[in-house]
Amino acid sequence: MSSTDGLYLGLISGTSADGIDAALVRFADGRPTLVAGLTHPWDGALRERILAVAQDELRLDLDAYGRLDVAVGMAFAEAARAVLAAAKVDASAVVAIGSHGQTIRHRPTGTHPFTLQIGDASVIAERTGIDTVADFxxxxxxxxxxxxxxxxxFHATVLRPTQGSRVVLNLGGIANVTRLTHSGDVSGFDTGPANGLMDAWCQRHRGEAFDRDGRFAASGSVDAALLSELLDDAYFVLDPPKSTGREHFHLAWLDGHPRVAELAPEDVQATLLALxxxxxxxxxxxxxxxxTDVVACGGGVHNGALMRAIAARLEGRPLLSAADVGIDPDQMEAMAFAWLAYRRIRGEPGNLPAVTGAKGLRLLGAVYAAP
Incomplete structure (x- = not known):
C-alpha cells in the first residue's frame, strides 16, 4: 500500500446548491471505497444568496464577495465535520480534503476565460484541522x-465496462455524460440542463427547492412549441469539448421566451423536464x-418522472442507477473530488485533455495546509 493511501474526504455543492455532498473515501492501492457519505443542508438565506449570484441576479462588491467566500468555506467545514462524526472517524485519520467549492461563474471561452468557485479553503483547513486541496x-x-x-x-476509474462502451450520466443541476470503453477511451461533456431549471421554476411557483419525484411536472403537459424554442439554443449543437452552468441556463434565459408567460406553471415544468x-x-x-447501457448518478436519479422520460428515449439501452452497480449515486461527485485530492497529493494529473480540451495533462488543485 502506498504511503499516500488512506482516508480522503470529498466536498462539493453543485449547480442547484441543494446541499453540500460530503464523502469519506478510503483508497487502497488506488482503489476507492466509500466509507460514509451525507448531504449537509445549506442555511436557507445563504443558499438564496448563492443562487442569486450564480444567476447574475445579485451583483457583489468586493466586501460582499469576501464575506460570501468565507461563509461558504465555513459551511463546507461543517459538512466535513458532520460526515466525520457520522463515521466516528477522527480528523487526524484523514490525509486530505478535496473541496470543489461552489461555482458562482463559469466562463471558459473568450479573450479571458475563467471559472470561479468559492468556499475559502484556508477556512476549511483551519476549522477541520485537515490539509485541504481546492481550486481544481x-x-x-x-x-x-x-x-x-x-x-x-473518476468515472473511468470506477465504472469502466468490461466490454463494449457505456455512458455515465450525471443528473445534477446541469447534466453531463461520460463515454467509457473497455479499451480505455474516455470522452465527456455537459449536455445542458438536468435539474437546475426545474428546481428554480419549482421554487418560484411552489416555494419548494425541487420537484419531488417529478410530481409538479407530471401534473402538466409538454408544450411542443416552447420545447422547440428552448431546444433551439445554440449550446445544444456545439461540438465538445463544452461545458455550461447556471450563468447560461437560468430563469432569465427561460423568461426570455415569451411563450412561457402564456402557459400554466405546471405545463412549463413538464416542458422543462422534456427539455x-x-x-x-x-x-x-x-x-x-x-x-450498450447508461448509468445515472446525481440527484436526478430520484426524480422518477425524469428517469422514465430519459429511459423512454434510449431506444432499448437500459438506464441504470449507479446504485445498481454498487456506487452511491448521491455521492459520486463528492467521491470524485476525494479522488482528485488523492491524485494531487500523489503529484499525479487530474484532468483529461480529451474531455476538457486542455493542451495537456495538468496537476489540479492547490494545497492549503492545516495548522
Missing amino acids: RRADVAAGGQGAPLVPA SAVSITDAIERHAPDA
Whole structure:
C-alpha cells in the first residue's frame, strides 16, 4: 500500500446548491471505497444568496464577495465535520480534503476565460484541522481547457465496462455524460440542463427547492412549441469539448421566451423536464451511439418522472442507477473530488485533455495546509 493511501474526504455543492455532498473515501492501492457519505443542508438565506449570484441576479462588491467566500468555506467545514462524526472517524485519520467549492461563474471561452468557485479553503483547513486541496478547475482553463467536467476521469476509474462502451450520466443541476470503453477511451461533456431549471421554476411557483419525484411536472403537459424554442439554443449543437452552468441556463434565459408567460406553471415544468430528457438523449445518440447501457448518478436519479422520460428515449439501452452497480449515486461527485485530492497529493494529473480540451495533462488543485 502506498504511503499516500488512506482516508480522503470529498466536498462539493453543485449547480442547484441543494446541499453540500460530503464523502469519506478510503483508497487502497488506488482503489476507492466509500466509507460514509451525507448531504449537509445549506442555511436557507445563504443558499438564496448563492443562487442569486450564480444567476447574475445579485451583483457583489468586493466586501460582499469576501464575506460570501468565507461563509461558504465555513459551511463546507461543517459538512466535513458532520460526515466525520457520522463515521466516528477522527480528523487526524484523514490525509486530505478535496473541496470543489461552489461555482458562482463559469466562463471558459473568450479573450479571458475563467471559472470561479468559492468556499475559502484556508477556512476549511483551519476549522477541520485537515490539509485541504481546492481550486481544481483553473489550471485546466489556464491550459486552454473548459475546466469541466472533471468527473469523467473518476468515472473511468470506477465504472469502466468490461466490454463494449457505456455512458455515465450525471443528473445534477446541469447534466453531463461520460463515454467509457473497455479499451480505455474516455470522452465527456455537459449536455445542458438536468435539474437546475426545474428546481428554480419549482421554487418560484411552489416555494419548494425541487420537484419531488417529478410530481409538479407530471401534473402538466409538454408544450411542443416552447420545447422547440428552448431546444433551439445554440449550446445544444456545439461540438465538445463544452461545458455550461447556471450563468447560461437560468430563469432569465427561460423568461426570455415569451411563450412561457402564456402557459400554466405546471405545463412549463413538464416542458422543462422534456427539455432535459430530449437534450440528454440527443447528446447520447449523437456522441455515444454505441453505448450498450447508461448509468445515472446525481440527484436526478430520484426524480422518477425524469428517469422514465430519459429511459423512454434510449431506444432499448437500459438506464441504470449507479446504485445498481454498487456506487452511491448521491455521492459520486463528492467521491470524485476525494479522488482528485488523492491524485494531487500523489503529484499525479487530474484532468483529461480529451474531455476538457486542455493542451495537456495538468496537476489540479492547490494545497492549503492545516495548522
